[in-house]
Amino acid sequence: MRGLRRWWDDTASGLPATFWYLWSGLLINRAGAFAMLFLSLYLTAARGASASLAGLVVGAYGAGGAAGTLLGGVLADRWGRRSTLLAAHLGAAGLMVGLAFSRHLAVIAALAALVGMVHSMPSPAFVAAIVDVVPEARRSRAFNLQFWAFNLGMAVASLLAGVLAEASFLALFLVDAAATLAAAVVIALKVPETLTRRPAVTPRAVAGRRPGLHTALTDRTFLAFVGLTFLLAVLTMQTSTIMPLAMRADGLRPSAYGMVVALGGALIVVGQLFVPRLIEPYRKSTVLAVSTGLMALGFGALTVADGLPLYLGAAVVWTVGQMLAAPPNAQINADLAPPELRARYQSVFYLTFPAASFVAPALGGLSLQHLGERHWLVVGALGLVTAVGHLLAGPPRERRVAALRAAAERAETVSAGR
Template sequence: MHGLRRWWDDTAGGLPATFWYLWSGLLINRAGAFALLFLSLYLTAARGAPPSLAGLVVGAYGIGGAAGTLLGGVLADRWGRRATLLAAHLAAAGLMAALAFSTHLAVIAALATLVGVAHSMPSPAFVAAIVDVVPEARRSRAFNLQFWAFNLGMAVASLLAGILAEASFTALFLVDAGATLAAAAVIALKVPETLTRRPALTPRAVVGRRPGLHTALTDRTFLVFVGLTFLLAVLTMQTSTIMPLAMREDGLRPSAYGLVVALGGALIVAGQLFVPRLIEPYRKSSVLAVSTGLMALGFGALTVADGLPLYLGAAVVWTVGQMLAAPPNAQINADLAPPDLRARYQSVFYLTFPAASFVAPALGGLSLEHLGERHWLVVGALGLLAAAGHLLAGPRRERRVAALRAAAAKPVESVR
């Protein structure tokens, strides 16, 4: 019992109540965000759209997501975290309800784009609020729990989506809207505004530029980290974009692909809570190098995979890499951001994921077509490149974080 209590303290102890309400809102949001998983099927089966048009509509959702990420970052630093979260959730709920009863494909496409904006706006505000309220020493465990909640919510969403889609697409959208409203209620009732208007430091003193979104977009130390995260995201996206095609070429059925994906999700849900204690003694750059190297090894192993057991074994390796990478990746992102620009930095960071969701299938499809199984050697090489990049960039990141902390310890008048 003592060991269990110590594990719980190391995993989730010492976190403020506001964090847990944010965590609950995120979990409810993810568990209910399932309608878009079946958007392409809805368009083709219920609205008679050809697959090409369905793909364009789903792509429009992704474009809206990129815009929403930047908009959410700017608003979270100007309006506040709570106001941005509430506006985004309420807008998403209304748009999902409108989608439930829309029949014209042009209207559905426009609504899908706006839903992409509303769904992406909360991400920078959620992370910025967590950084606002969680002491620095406990942020790693907070981000680990955030990653765990996200994956647990997605697992629940996948299960519920399949059940509701078979019953009614209208119900699918309406239940999604209801879950979004429930998340908004938690935020409205329990989450205070976490943005402090008191100046903490002058970003110009650390990054050499006046504050604003362009500060993040021209911050070389931060952009190197974003670029390395982009490579990690390209690797991660292989599982949902290129791997299904490779498995089909190996003669495996869709159910085999589902089993590989389910294994990864199960490992994260079962094991993610043990990660913070495991990685705590090591430097973040070293952990990221090891984790990215494991992902490179896992995906590179698909070069020789021709049956389900090898795919499952490789999935274990790259999933462990993903699990190890999540807490330090999020914490470094938070540490590199000046306090006055936290959400803006988060929004630039989160752009890596829609970018990777475009690049991974676009270039990966060409690579698989022309290189065949050697495509996975290219993917593995990208992972090793990212691992080396973390080792090389780590010292400069640490010096930058130390400079930000020193500036925060001596507050000066902020320039806005």
């Protein structure tokens, strides 16, 4: 017991109170964000929509999410982290109440797109605020705790959603709104504005232009990292898009798929907190190469998987890879962003996930149909390419981060002199 207490003290030490309030808000937000998990079922079962129409409405939610990610990044840098978080949470709570009582499918589709936008707006602001308040030496642990809270919240949301959906769809939306409102209250009462105005520290390639979203979109070092993260996201999306089809082709029941997903979630909740100490001695590019290599191995092993035990074993391997990748991925993203553009850089980074959620099923379904089990060899090869990419991109990234730190120190010196 003392050892566990000592380990927790080491994990949590050096993290300011504002971080923990942000962490609590994120946990409440994720645990309560369950209504949209059942949107397609709600549309078909309660509103009489066809499967194709339900798919279009869910697609509208995804399109709104892509727009909200960019909007959240711009607002968080211009308006402030706290203001953006409050506006997004209050807007989401109100829109969710509107969805609860809407009857016309056109209205529901419009509301779903708006909900997707306000659901995605907090992500860049949350991460930018964490970078603002957490000392650089503790950010890896902070991001690890953030990833853990996100997954724990999603696990709770999945359980609550099933219970509430069976009881009442109205309750599903209203409880979601109440949880979102609770997160807004925590932020309003406990989270101060963390955005501070600093002298611009932008990459040389765009010096002379006013920094903005275009800065992130033309930053080649950053975009190389975003591209590698996109490939990592395509790997991760296999579990929710292509793997269920492969398991059904192998004669496995839906409950078997549920067991594989539940195992991955349980591993993250139980083991994620131990990751920072494990990876701390190593370079971030090396950790990312190893993590994507493990994911390549796990998904590649599905080439010969024909029963539940092999799927479960492969899930352990790729989940460990995901766990190792989370802290350095977030920290590199924070390190590459000039201080005055943190949220904008986060918004571009987060676009990789909706993009992967489109590409993974679209190309993966085609690949599975024509290649069969050899599809997983392609996925494994993609993981190995990503691992090599991280090893090659690591040194330029490190030089870029060192240059940004030096420029930031010079800017702070000039500002202090003034």
